[in-house]
Amino acid sequence: GQQLNQSPQSMFIQEGEDVSMNCTSSSIFNTWLWYKQEPGEGPVLLIALYKAGELTSNGRLTAQFGITRKDSFLNISASIPSDVGIYFCAGQRNAGNNRKLIWGLGTSLAVNP
Amino acid sequence: DTGVSQDPRHKITKRGQNVTFRCDPISEHNRLYWYRQTLGQGPEFLTYFQNEAQLEKSRLLSDRFSAERPKGSFSTLEIQRTEQGDSAMYLCASSRNIASGFYNEQFFGPGTRLTVL
Numbered sequence: 001g002q003q004l005n006q007s008p009q010s011m012f013i014q015e016g017e018d019v020s021m022n023c024t025s026s027s028i029f030n031t032w033l034w035y036k037q038e039p040g041e042g043p044v045l046l047i048a049l050y051k052a053g054e055l056t057s058n059g060r061l062t063a064q065f066g067i068t069r070k071d072s073f074l075n076i077s078a079s080i081p082s083d084v085g086i087y088f089c090a091g092q093r094n095a096g097n098n099r100k101l102i103w104g105l106g107t108s109l110a111v112n113p
Numbered sequence: 114d115t116g117v118s119q120d121p122r123h124k125i126t127k128r129g130q131n132v133t134f135r136c137d138p139i140s141e142h143n144r145l146y147w148y149r150q151t152l153g154q155g156p157e158f159l160t161y162f163q164n165e166a167q168l169e170k171s172r173l174l175s176d177r178f179s180a181e182r183p184k185g186s187f188s189t190l191e192i193q194r195t196e197q198g199d200s201a202m203y204l205c206a207s208s209r210n211i212a213s214g215f216y217n218e219q220f221f222g223p224g225t226r227l228t229v230l
Contacts, residue, residue: 003155033218042117042204042221043156088155100146100169101219103155 006104008088013079014112021107022073023089028083032065032072033101038085046087047074081111115139117222119205125228126195134225138207140180145188146219147180148204149173156204162188163210196228202226 006023013019023032031050035043047058047067049072056063062075072091076083086108090101118137126132138145138164143164148156159178160170164185170199177195192199206219 035221039226040226042119042206042224045218045220048218090155100158100161101156103157105153105155 004089004091004102004104006057006107009105010106010108012110012112015079015081017079019043019079019083019109020073021087021089022071023091023104024071025091025102026070027093028069029093029102030069032063033090033092034061034063034072034074035086035088035090037088037106043088076109079109079111081113084109084111100108117200117205117207117220119203119222119225122183122223123226123228125230127230128197129194131193132192132195132227133189134203134205134227135187135189136207136222137187139220140204141187142209142220144206144208144210145182146206146208147188147190150202150204150224151200159190190228195227197229199207200227200229214220 003047004023004025034046036046037043046061047056047063052065052069053067054065060077077087086106088106089104092101117180120135124132146161147159149159150156158171161179162182165182177193180190202224204221204224206221208219
């Protein structure tokens with residue numbers, strides 16, 4: 001099925017470092033969502049973006065909806081060990097009645113204490 | 114505030130057996146989604162309901178798969194004659210239906226991990 005291009009695929013960083021990841025698409029989305037998933041659990045919603053250019057923060061997390069509507073990035077500042085997990089971007093179109101999400105393949109984050 | 118719940122969390126079955134999973138969405142959410150996720154992949158859409166109506170099914174949903182949401186509340190996903198390729202995490206999500214497109218965030222349950230031997 002259709003997927004978003006998410007990068008990097010994985011990151012291994014030191015505690016305290018900042019992290020940046022992004023998603024790109026060849027088509028336009030009306031909503032971008034960022035999720036975090038830990039092993040054996042379902043994805044947990046971190047940030048939702050609804051307007052092109054929108055910049056939204058949730059604690060140490062900041063995400064932006066690209067002006068072209070074809071990309072989004074997520075930044076994590078001052079990483080801590082509990083940030084470990086897989087971060088997924090997901091795009092959503094409002095065309096039609098379906099609200100299904102199109103997903104990236106995830107960015108696996110490891111934090112060295 | 115209870116989130117989306119799924120039962121069971123883990124299921125191990127032998128090939129050829131039938132299995133059924135249950136999802137209880139957030140109470141005020143009228144949309145319910147089923148996804149399948151395999152290792153190293155993002156979730157893949159299977160089907161969704163608005164209230165009790167099943168509005169779309171993915172091509173991934175073969176004839177062996179059936180989903181119901183009889184009263185517009187909880188939903189069940191049944192897999193008949195399971196195959197080893199059905200082994201995956203089955204995720205349920207729910208959302209409100211807001212016509213403007215805003216506040217359509219999908220909230221996920223913990224998933225049911227299916228292993229077919």
